[in-house]
Amino acid sequence: MIELHAVTKRYGAFTAVDAIDLQVPAGELFGLLGPNGAGKTTTLRMLAGILRPTAGTIRIAGVDLAADPVRAKASLGFIPDRPFIYEKLTGMEFLRFVAGLYDQEGPAVDRRAQELLALFDLEPWRDELVESYSHGMRQKLIISSALVHRPAVIVVDEPMVGLDPKAARILKDLFREYTRRGHTIIFSTHTLEVAESLCDRLAIIAQGRIRAIGTMAELRAQQGAGGLEEIFLRLTGEQAARTLVDVLDA
Secondary structure (H helix, E strand, C coil): CCEEEEEEEEECCCCEEEEEEEECCCEEEEEEEECCCCHHHHHHHHHHHCCCEEEEEEEECCCCCCHHHHHCCEEEEECCCCCCCCCCEHHHHHHHHHHCCCCCCHHHHHHHHHHHHCCCCHHHCCCCCCHHHHHHHHHHHHHHHHCCCCCEEEEEECCCCCCHHHHHHHHHHHHHHHHHHHEEEEEECCCCCHHHHHHCEEEEEEECCEEEEEHHHHHHHHHHHCCCHCCCCHHHHHHHHHHHHHHHCC
């Protein structure tokens, strides 16, 4: 459902993403982990069509994103880490607007939008301007907008940012049910507990390259380590930990 082949993103002499190969099949909930600046957000923005790769190919639901971007993006929903919304629209108007971008409108869209607003406790605010929404409410609205057109693939950057515990639980259950129905979700997170409990497979990325990929059992076998935190630190943070000890002991 998602295919990346030798995907690279350079900014001048700096390589943010370095020849990544990745396949995520239908029905999989895939997690992308890495320290700040590892290339996670850049990778997801290339998947969403916001950034253009310097090299390599991306296919969404079998469609080459560069060759036919409109058709590829028709199968895609994107949830960014920071919600940017037209503030002079109401919550309901915003969901109708997003659905309209995918040529969907009418009673079915309104019903779907109402269901999503109710799911995230936004129904009382459906006719209020988004400018009056809190950060958490805006995040819930962005999540709803990514689902309103029923995409085959959802790309998510730090989905739990700004969510209260109830909304975070709803979102995790929603992601799991969505993939059970044959859809695909790829998301990045810094919350290792969420990744370990939720994802079918994980990739750990550092300095723009995938350092390890697989199920938790496969990662343990590859790295000879126990929990995800230990594996993550072994691949991305061991030197930082040693430096910290040196500083404190100096």
